[in-house]
Amino acid sequence: QVQLVESGGGSVKPGRSLRLSCTASGFTFSDHYISWIRQAPGKGLEWVSYLSGGSTIDYYADSVKGRFTVSRDNAKNSVYLQMSSLTVEDTAVYYCARGAGPRLDYWGQGTLVTVSS
């Protein structure tokens, strides 16, 4: 069955960096784009980034552009979100989701990133 598992979250000080991973199974990974979506504590969903199956196209939310970089290793069925210059506003649960046409049809359970001094 389709599964996505995020990892790499944790507690970090403002200005530092962190790399999240999303490892997938149960489908042909390179056939699908992956999006990252985050949810601040008690808040709604915020789309963060998109990366095409072949890594040729990427998009970012304005709030993270220039600070976050998304990449993937299709041989490892994994997508990565490199986050730098973190601020307290980046504190959130980060989800990766599989894209199928217009749909974000499978989501991981999320990994919590806490940015605090």
Add this chain to the structure above:
Amino acid sequence: DLQMTQFPSSLCASVGDRVTITCQASQDIKRYLNWYHQKPGEAPKFLIYDASNLEIGVPSRFSGSGSGTDFTLTISGLQPEDIGTYYCQQYDKFPLSFGGGTKVEIK
């Protein structure tokens, strides 16, 4: 950037009630709209794409309608397992964007 507005922000209804949630886009998005349901403590679950197409396995009591800037999600016969927060999301243009969510509770 496209802004998505949902209302109400929360509602309380009885089991069996018909529930309607509205999503409004700041500009024409044709029918490029998804709906998701998030239960407390869980990841969101995908429900509807292209404004009205149910994902496989989603109960038929859920339906979506609308085009352009105005969309609705209807639950025809609310069930206890339907509690949680519902989000709309546009995919007409990047950056993708979600509505603020509608929290559904049972009376």
